Amino acid sequence: MNDVRLRPPRNRVERRAVAWWTTQSSIFALPLPIVFAVLYLFIPPARTWFGWCLVATLVPGLAYMLVMPAWRYRVHRWETTNEAVYASSGWLWQRWRVVPLSRIQTVDTLRGPIQQMFRLSGITVTTASASGAVKIKGLDHRVAADVVDHLTRYTQATPGDAT
Amino acid sequence: MTSGAAVRHRTDAATPEWERLNGRLILVHASLLAAPLASWAATLVATGGKLNLQALITLGSLLITFLVVTSIGLMRYFTTRYRITDDRIELRSGLLFRSQRAIRLDRIRSVDLTANPVHRVFGLTSLRIGTGEQTYSAGRKLTLDGVSKAQAAELRQRLLSRRDAVLGQAAVEDDGLIADLDWSWIRYAPLTIWGVGGVLAAVGTVYRTLHEMKVDPLQLGFVKAIENHYGSVPLWFGILVTLLIVVVLGAIFSTATFTEGWYGYRLEREDAGTFRVLRGLFVTRSVTIEERRLRGVELGETMFLRWAGGARLNAVASGLGDRDENRKRRMLTPPVPRAEALRVAADVLSEDESPTSLTDLRHHPRIALRRRINRGLTVTALIVIPLAGLGLWLSTTLLYAAGVTALILVPVSVALAYDAYRTLGHGMRGRYLVTRSGTFAHRTVALQREGIIGWNISRSFFQRRAGLLTLGATTAAGEHCYKVRDVTVTDGLSFAEEAVPHLLTPFLERGTSHRRDRRRR
Numbered sequence: 001m002n003d004v005r006l007r008p009p010r011n012r013v014e015r016r017a018v019a020w021w022t023t024q025s026s027i028f029a030l031p032l033p034i035v036f037a038v039l040y041l042f043i044p045p046a047r048t049w050f051g052w053c054l055v056a057t058l059v060p061g062l063a064y065m066l067v068m069p070a071w072r073y074r075v076h077r078w079e080t081t082n083e084a085v086y087a088s089s090g091w092l093w094q095r096w097r098v099v100p101l102s103r104i105q106t107v108d109t110l111r112g113p114i115q116q117m118f119r120l121s122g123i124t125v126t127t128a129s130a131s132g133a134v135k136i137k138g139l140d141h142r143v144a145a146d147v148v149d150h151l152t153r154y155t156q157a158t159p160g161d162a163t
Numbered sequence: 164m165t166s167g168a169a170v171r172h173r174t175d176a177a178t179p180e181w182e183r184l185n186g187r188l189i190l191v192h193a194s195l196l197a198a199p200l201a202s203w204a205a206t207l208v209a210t211g212g213k214l215n216l217q218a219l220i221t222l223g224s225l226l227i228t229f230l231v232v233t234s235i236g237l238m239r240y241f242t243t244r245y246r247i248t249d250d251r252i253e254l255r256s257g258l259l260f261r262s263q264r265a266i267r268l269d270r271i272r273s274v275d276l277t278a279n280p281v282h283r284v285f286g287l288t289s290l291r292i293g294t295g296e297q298t299y300s301a302g303r304k305l306t307l308d309g310v311s312k313a314q315a316a317e318l319r320q321r322l323l324s325r326r327d328a329v330l331g332q333a334a335v336e337d338d339g340l341i342a343d344l345d346w347s348w349i350r351y352a353p354l355t356i357w358g359v360g361g362v363l364a365a366v367g368t369v370y371r372t373l374h375e376m377k378v379d380p381l382q383l384g385f386v387k388a389i390e391n392h393y394g395s396v397p398l399w400f401g402i403l404v405t406l407l408i409v410v411v412l413g414a415i416f417s418t419a420t421f422t423e424g425w426y427g428y429r430l431e432r433e434d435a436g437t438f439r440v441l442r443g444l445f446v447t448r449s450v451t452i453e454e455r456r457l458r459g460v461e462l463g464e465t466m467f468l469r470w471a472g473g474a475r476l477n478a479v480a481s482g483l484g485d486r487d488e489n490r491k492r493r494m495l496t497p498p499v500p501r502a503e504a505l506r507v508a509a510d511v512l513s514e515d516e517s518p519t520s521l522t523d524l525r526h527h528p529r530i531a532l533r534r535r536i537n538r539g540l541t542v543t544a545l546i547v548i549p550l551a552g553l554g555l556w557l558s559t560t561l562l563y564a565a566g567v568t569a570l571i572l573v574p575v576s577v578a579l580a581y582d583a584y585r586t587l588g589h590g591m592r593g594r595y596l597v598t599r600s601g602t603f604a605h606r607t608v609a610l611q612r613e614g615i616i617g618w619n620i621s622r623s624f625f626q627r628r629a630g631l632l633t634l635g636a637t638t639a640a641g642e643h644c645y646k647v648r649d650v651t652v653t654d655g656l657s658f659a660e661e662a663v664p665h666l667l668t669p670f671l672e673r674g675t676s677h678r679r680d681r682r683r684r
Contacts, residue, residue, distance in 0.1 A: 004656045006620065007672040079670075086670050094627065096620040099637075100666055103616035128481070128639030132617045 006096055009079035009086045017076075017138030020118045021069035029061030078136045080147055082154065085125055087134050097134045101154040103127050109144055123147055181244035181255075187285045188309035192236035194281060199226040245307060247321060250329055252292065254305055266292060266305055268326040272456060272482040273437075274319045275492075276449040278312075283445070288315045292322070293482055323437065323451075339432030341510050342496060342503070344425060344442075351498035352421035353414035354467040362412045425497040430507065438478075438511060440495060450492045456480045458614035458640035459595060460495070460508045462519040462607040469605060474504040478511070479610060479641035489641065508609075518595040518609035524588030525658075530629045531649035532584040535602075539576030546572065579603075589647045589658060596636060596662045598647045608645050612662050614638045620655070634659055 036054040040047055071091055078087040085104070088096045108124045115121065121144035122137035139147065203222055210218070243256040253265045271292055278288040292305040310318065426444035433439050436454035441447070459479040468474065477493040484492065496507055508517035547569045554562030583602040590597045595609040619635035626632060626649070634647040634655045647655065660667050 002653075002673050004653045004660075005672050005674075006652075006656065006670055009670070081669060083669070084666060090621070092624040094622045097617065098620075098667060098670065099617040127616045127637065129616055129637035129643040130486075131619065131635070131644040132637035134617075 006088075009077040009088055011078050013073065013076050013078070013136070013138035014120060014140045014143070015073075016118045016140070017120060018069045018073050020114060020120055020138060021072055022065055023114055023117075025065045025068055029065050033058040033061055076136075076138065078139075080150060085134050085151065087136050097132075099125060099127055099132060099134050101151065103132075104151060104155045107148050107151045107155070109148055111141065121145075125151065178248060179246050181246045183245075184240055184243050184307065184309045185287055185311045185314065187287055187311070188240045189237065191281055191285050191287065191309065192233045192240065194284075195233050195236070196229055199229045240309065243307075247318075247325065249325075252305070252322065254307070264305055267329075268322065269329045271322060271326050272453055273451040274322050275451060276315050276319060276447070278447050280445045282309070283447070286312055288312050288447070290315045290318055293484065323433075340429065341432055341438075342428075342430045342499075342507050344428040344497075345499075348425075348497055348499050349418060349421060351468060351471060351473040352418045354471055354473065355417050355421075355465065355498060362409050362416055365416070421497065428497060430495060430511075438495075442497075450483075452478055452480050453482070456482050456640070457511065458638055459608065459610040460512060460517070460519060461493075461609075461641065462504060462508065462517075463604060464501070464601075464606075465604040468498055472501055473498045474501045475499065476504045476507055477641075479608065479614075479638075479645075481638075481640040483641075486642075493641065512595075512609070514593070518592040518597055519607040524590040524597065524599060525654070527584070527587040527589075527649050528631070528651050528654075530631065531587060532580065534625065534629065534631075534649060535580035535583045536577055539580045540573070543569065543572040543576050587648065589650065591658075591661060596645075598636075598645060600646070600648050608641075610636060610638060610640075610645050614640055615663050618659055618663075618667065619644060620659075631655075636662070 033054055036050050036057060040050040040054055043050065072089075075091060075094070076087075076089050078085075080086070083100060085099045085101065086096070088094065104125055105128055106126045108126070110122045110124065111120070112122075115138075119141055120137075121139050121141040122135065123139065123144055125134040125136075127133065136147075199222065202225060206218055206222060238258055239256060242258050242261075243254070245252065245254045247253075247268075250269075251265045251267050252271075253263065255261065255263045273291075273293040275291045275293065276288050277291065282288055287309050288311075290307040290310055292307075307315075307318070423444045423446075425442050427447070428440075428442040430438065430440050432454075433451075438452045438454065438457070440450045440452075457478055457480045461477040461479055462474050463477060464474045475494070475498045476496040478495050480493065483489045495511065496504055499507075505517040505520045508519055509515065512518070547565050550561055550568060551565035554560070554565055579602055583600075586599055586601055586605050588597075588599045591612075592609070594611055594613070596612055596615065597607065597609050599605065599607040615636045615638055617637040619637055620632055621635065622632045630651055631649045632652050632655050634650060635644045636646075636659075637644050647658065650658065656667065656671060660671070
């Protein structure tokens with residue numbers, strides 16, 4: 001019997017997204033080790049204790065900062081055709097989403113402050129289903145604008161209320 | 164769409180008059196004051212006419228609260244006006260914050276009538292107009308809270324027929340009764356699990372209330388008497404009796420719930436393609452579902468109900484509101500015999516045979532069974548291991564308890580896993596995609612294939628190792644995503660392609676599989 005597989009979507013997200021994700025994760029991963037480092041420096045009697053705390057928080061934090069962005073860059077992929085939007089994501093729980101253009105209700109772009117620093121954009125494509133949204137994050141903002149343009153043009157061309 | 168937008172005032176001669184809510188609403192709001200007045204009276208009687216400062220403050224603030232609530236209600240009554248023009252219904256209300264809302268008649272998806280007990284005493288009912296927007300704010304709903312029953316029925320008829328006139332649909336006169344209450348169904352009522360849960364909740368509430376009032380229930384006279392009387396019986400007997408009492412109370416409670424919820428139940432097809440579910444003793448509910456919004460049905464069989472050959476039928480429809488509202492409003496039948504549920508399903512979907520009765524559902528691979536057994540054993544281990552650990556640490560009694568628990572739970576969880584595996588199935592029946600799954604409650608969903616508006620395909624780490632995936636069909640109706648769990652990659656994707664042709668095709672590749680997949684096959 002012939003085997004069928006999902007092929008990965010054609011496009012990767014922007015290379016700069018790795019830098020974005022690293023910055024973003026550092027906001028979560030670094031404050032605690034920094035606090036422990038300061039305590040370690042200024043309270044000599046409790047050094048052993050704070051030293052261990054520093055190691056225990058810094059090592060997983062750094063590991064997350066190093067591994068997550070690279071891995072995410074590997075698995076986040078997207079593609080639009082004249083019929084559908086197709087995106088994949090997930091590390092341990094892989095996820096693929098397909099939405100036909102005829103069923104799209106809204107196309108939103110979102111640019112957070114850190115994303116703006118790296119000139120990146122995220123796109124959210126929603127349908128009438130509450131669990132049917134497709135999110136593509138970490139696109140170059142010009143690419144994102146083109147994608148939105150492409151999607152809205154096809155969405156407008158389809159009659160009906162897309163349910 | 165802009166149903167919530169403000170509307171221009173039109174001063175055509177043809178514009179109908181603004182109408183107000185029923186005057187009896189004043190009585191409804193005034194009757195609310197009975198609660199604080201009664202508590203005043205009760206306190207006066209209880210204390211023999213002497214009130215201390217604390218009681219005065221409590222009662223006073225209670226009275227003020229109710230006065231405020233009543234006056235808000237009264238203000239709403241005096242300021243609310245509505246009218247139905249040729250193409251829209253308009254509602255304006257508010258004194259300080261005036262709001263004007265209008266809904267285009269052709270956007271109306273449902274007109275529901277509900278009456279709470281106070282409303283019913285005064286012969287009133289509330290009329291709610293649903294537009295089926297995917298919004299989660301209560302402000303988007305248009306509710307006429309307090310019109311007389313006759314007026315509500317007339318309004319409902321007028322709204323639906325105007326809507327059909329606007330939409331250009333022909334109104335067909337047809338008394339389309341699909342199902343009505345058969346009191347023999349009450350035998351299924353005690354089998355719903357709500358009873359036991361309800362009893363536990365009630366006990367908890369009573370205990371908490373007493374606790375708040377600084378009364379320790381265990382120190383009450385009659386509890387003491389029971390304790391003295393039966394304090395010497397063995398523990399297992401005590402547990403057995405308690406369990407029996409809870410089960411019996413639970414059965415009574417769920418029978419009462421059934422009666423309240425399903426008294427006067429009727430499911431009928433109305434003119435111009437709508438279904439209407441009417442039910443309820445103290446609170447009468449009327450839910451209207453448009454036929455074209457109906458995307459399928461869901462057959463639910465909870466464990467005990469299934470053993471007794473019963474099932475309940477829910478609609479999979481869009482425009483029934485958010486998740487919670489959908490849960491409350493989707494019910495098409497109470498717990499009924501399985502055959503009856505299937506008959507109603509077939510009737511509602513206008514099919515010869517219900518798609519959920521499909522007997523030749525495709526089976527899922529054997530490895531799905533192993534996943535379920537593993538899951539059951541993991542849960543068992545999570546219960547037994549801490550118990551055994553405590554036993555090693557504290558006393559051997561707990562160790563024995565752990566042993567007994569394991570002896571009971573291992574076969575039970577394996578049996579449940581087998582049952583869950585046998586339940587798994589998917590298939591295609593004409594216009595419908597059918598999927599079935601569930602451990603304690605089996606759910607069989609038939610979803611119209613045109614209603615599928617995308618695919619969510621997911622694979623956990625363990626599923627990837629086993630060469631499986633979970634296929635989720637997203638839809639605007641019901642729970643928004645219906646899943647076919649644990650199918651092989653090839654079967655799942657081919658099934659998706661078959662259900663909605665062409666959508667997935669450009670993203671698939673064919674050929675020999677990965678080395679790992681082949682090894683597992």
